Amino acid sequence: MEQAQRLQRIPPYPFREIAALKTKMIEEGREPIDFGIGDPDMPTPQFVIDALCEAANDPETHxxxxxxxxxxxxxxxxxxxxxxxxxxxxxxxxxxxxxxxxxxxxxxxxxxxxxxxxxxxxxxxxxxxxxxxxxxxxxxxxxxxxxxxxxxxxxxxxxxxxxxxxxxxxxxxxxxxxxxxxxxxxxxxxxxxxxxxxxxxxxxxxxxxxxxxxxxxxxxxxxxxxxxxxxxxxxxxxxxxxxxxxxxxxxxxxxxxxxxxxxxxxxxxxxxxxxxxxxxxxxxxxxYEQFAPKMQAEYRARRDALIAGLQSLGCPIEAPRATFYVWVPVPEGFTSEGFATKLLGDCRVLAIPGAVYGPCGEGFVRMSLTIKAQDKLGQIEQAIDNMRAGGVFW
Ligand SMILES: Cc1ncc(COP(=O)(O)O)c(C=O)c1O
Structure with a gap:
């Protein structure tokens, strides 16, 4: 059945393809260190979950x-x-x-x-x-x-x-x-x-x-x-x-x-x-006032570790002042796609090519500080080690 022209005008949602690539690498036994999708890895605070459970038990909310x-x-x-x-x-x-x-x-x-x-x-x-x-x-x-x-x-x-x-x-x-x-x-x-x-x-x-x-x-x-x-x-x-x-x-x-x-x-x-x-x-x-500072402190530690690691490889980058994203300029001679491919292939590091976000994203990759693995700072350190070993320098 032919789809509506309206649907043909729009591209597939980009992260679906990235998620598929990650699944494939896991199946091949090469799970990447994932700085891809910006989806918080920490749980919803317990006081919010408790409020949901109580509310869900009240038929008035149904x-x-x-x-x-x-x-x-x-x-x-x-x-x-x-x-x-x-x-x-x-x-x-x-x-x-x-x-x-x-x-x-x-x-x-x-x-x-x-x-x-x-x-x-x-x-x-x-x-x-x-x-x-x-x-x-x-x-x-x-x-x-x-x-x-x-x-x-x-x-x-x-x-x-x-x-x-x-x-x-x-x-x-x-x-x-x-x-x-x-x-x-x-x-x-x-x-x-x-x-x-x-x-x-x-x-x-x-x-x-x-x-x-x-x-x-x-x-x-x-x-x-x-x-x-x-x-x-x-x-x-x-x-x-x-x-x-x-x-x-x-x-x-x-x-x-x-x-x-x-x-x-x-x-x-x-x-x-x-x-x-x-x-x-x-x-x-x-x-909010009780919870937000803890969330911010967690990302701050990760941000500081990643920025220090990238700087140790010669990357000319400053710490972002907000969001859990790090917008990394690619080394000379790379496109954003080419650099993301090198990171994934040679360093097992998943970052998103900046051009996914539009032509002006060319020249950058985005690394998200939302890291699913248990040892967050250890993963960041490992990623930097892998990049050093993979010959990534600025
Ligand atoms: C810039 C921006 N706006 C909005 C959203 C939508 O988030 P949500 O629909 O979960 O509130 C996202 C999600 O990643 C985002 O990056």
């Missing part, structure tokens, strides 16, 4: 969440968290939407706004969902290069005037996957002014906003900027903050107009988040 937006209790916990963490006021009544993780919200917000022919400004390199959804709606993704010289922030002034006129949506993702960059408040301020001037909606993907290393670098919410609610919607997720990728829970927050648009699209596709999971998410948010 039906549809008829509110469609998330229960009042969940939205109130989000509003409280947003005030504590970002100093931002969002109303549980109309400025928050519960979501099935971040990805679902990113998809539906594009469907809510983009018509055929509309331009969507998308960072390059980036999480693939932005560009694929733009194309799925018949829109055109205009790439905004993220380069070291710009601290991996899109140069908004470099966007041609004609493109600005046609653009209806601007995607930002800070802290950034795959580069690990953070956006200073002044940059977010500039982006809000830009979106207002050219009448577009900013979708700020905050999936990694809690994975940071120093209080001085604590990432901001775009809603901290005055007037941001008029033009911005910010997507949050419990996936990375609380090691809850499989649970599929998050939220969107922003001005009522944008939340309403997302809700209308979403409510015609899914029927919300299991209410027991919403209760568990409340427990997570209420316990």
């Amino acid at each position: 039906p549809y969440d008829e509110s469609g937006f998330g229960t009042l209790e969940y939205k109130t916990a989000i509003a409280d968290f947003a005030r504590r963490r970002f100093g931002v006021d969002v109303s549980p009544d109309g400025e928050i939407q519960s979501t099935i993780g971040g990805k679902e919200a990113l998809v539906h917000v594009v469907w809510a706004y983009i018509d055929p022919g509309d331009v969507v400004l998308v960072p390059d390199p980036a999480y693939s969902v932005y560009k694929v959804q733009a194309s799925w709606c018949g829109g055109a993704a205009f790439p905004m290069p993220l380069e070291p010289g710009n601290n991996f922030l899109p140069d908004l002034d470099a966007i041609p005037a004609a493109v600005r006129q046609q653009a209806k949506m601007l995607f930002l993702n800070y802290p950034n996957n795959p580069t690990g960059a953070v956006a200073p408040l002044e940059y977010l301020e500039r982006a809000v002014a830009f979106a207002r001037e050219h009448e577009m909606v900013i979708v700020q993907d905050a999936a990694y906003v809690e994975v940071y290393y120093d209080d001085a670098d604590r990432p901001h919410s775009i809603l901290e900027i005055d007037g941001a609610k008029d033009v911005a919607i910010e997507i949050h997720s419990l996936s990375k903050t609380f090691n809850m990728t499989g649970w599929r829970v998050g939220w969107a927050m922003g001005g009522g107009e944008h939340i309403e648009a997302l809700s209308r699209a979403k409510s015609n596709v899914d029927s919300g988040t299991f209410m027991a999971i919403q209760r568990a998410a409340i427990a997570g948010l209420n316990g």
Whole structure:
């Protein structure tokens, strides 16, 4: 049966192929040291699991969440968290939407706004969902290069005037996957002014906003900027903050107009988040201050070990200030694909070629600090030893 042209327009989800490659290596008895997919290896905190078990035993959580937006209790916990963490006021009544993780919200917000022919400004390199959804709606993704010289922030002034006129949506993702960059408040301020001037909606993907290393670098919410609610919607997720990728829970927050648009699209596709999971998410948010520093300390130790190891091989790299990704420039003479192949073949190290995230990812590989094996720091040390033995130098 011929598939819809719509489906033929989009590529397979890239990580499916990487997962298949890893399975094949395991079958061949060559299990790689895996710095691939960014999926937290640590368990969900026990207090969140306990809250789920208790909630799942309450039959009141079993039906549809008829509110469609998330229960009042969940939205109130989000509003409280947003005030504590970002100093931002969002109303549980109309400025928050519960979501099935971040990805679902990113998809539906594009469907809510983009018509055929509309331009969507998308960072390059980036999480693939932005560009694929733009194309799925018949829109055109205009790439905004993220380069070291710009601290991996899109140069908004470099966007041609004609493109600005046609653009209806601007995607930002800070802290950034795959580069690990953070956006200073002044940059977010500039982006809000830009979106207002050219009448577009900013979708700020905050999936990694809690994975940071120093209080001085604590990432901001775009809603901290005055007037941001008029033009911005910010997507949050419990996936990375609380090691809850499989649970599929998050939220969107922003001005009522944008939340309403997302809700209308979403409510015609899914029927919300299991209410027991919403209760568990409340427990997570209420316990954030106790839990987050432990999660951050764990990644900090791994980051420092990997960065020191790479530097010992001559790699010109600085420690990322947020996310659990390390964006590694490839040695001279390699493409990102060629270098990832060498790492895998000669060093048994799985890293993702930067070009998977877009043409501007060429020249880099991404290494994720989420390491499944028991001895995390030992694996990092082993990877560096393997690279040294495999002749990897910068
Ligand atoms: C940049 C970015 N945004 C959003 C997501 C979606 O995460 P989730 O749907 O689990 O919240 C991911 C997942 O890896 C991501 O890397």
